[in-house]
Amino acid sequence: MEMGSELSKTVATFIVQKILLDDVGLRYICATAERFFAVGSVLANMVVSLAEQPSTRLLKHIIRCYLRLSDNSRACAALQTCLPDMLKDGTFNNCLRDDPTTRRWLQQLLLNVTGAGMGAAPQPGLDHMMGI
Numbered sequence: 001m002e003m004g005s006e007l008s009k010t011v012a013t014f015i016v017q018k019i020l021l022d023d024v025g026l027r028y029i030c031a032t033a034e035r036f037f038a039v040g041s042v043l044a045n046m047v048v049s050l051a052e053q054p055s056t057r058l059l060k061h062i063i064r065c066y067l068r069l070s071d072n073s074r075a076c077a078a079l080q081t082c083l084p085d086m087l088k089d090g091t092f093n094n095c096l097r098d099d100p101t102t103r104r105w106l107q108q109l110l111l112n113v114t115g116a117g118m119g120a121a122p123q124p125g126l127d128h129m130m131g132i
Contacts, residue, residue, distance in 0.1 A: 001042050006055050009046065013061040020068040030072040040069070040082055047084040054095045060102045063087070067105050070112035079113045 001012040016039065019025035029035050043062055050059055066083065069075040086092065088110060096103045 002045055002049070006053075006058060010055070010058045010061060013043075013046070013058060013065065017061050017065050017068070020065055026068060026072055030069070030075045033078075036069070036075055036078060037082075039065075040078070044082065044084045047086050050095075051086050051091055054092070056095050056099060056102070059092060059095060060099065060105075063102055063105050063109060067109045067112070070109055076112055083109075083113055 001009055001016065003009075004012075020029060029039055043065055046058070046062055050062070066079065066087070070079055087106065092106075096106065
């Protein structure tokens, strides 16, 4: 997923996304810390590379992968410490300006990871951070 052209990275990430969207696939990836961190570290490295060379299409699939990982309680807890800061600090706001669906996914991911998506009070500033 980290090597090759933007298209090959996008296709590889899309395949991982499809695996994660399946309940069996999500359970398999999250069954062991090693599997989760293998996927998580590749996604994090890709986020860093996207800051240097943005691709809205690839970012969309990466955010969707993280969002799906956050559906698993153990993975969500781990994402509290290993979700890349660049997804939290507005680095990609310009990239996502014209993609309301991905902006909503990122906002939901941040809510899930901060605990606001689990019945806690909404975190102030998330709407502002997303440029909404």
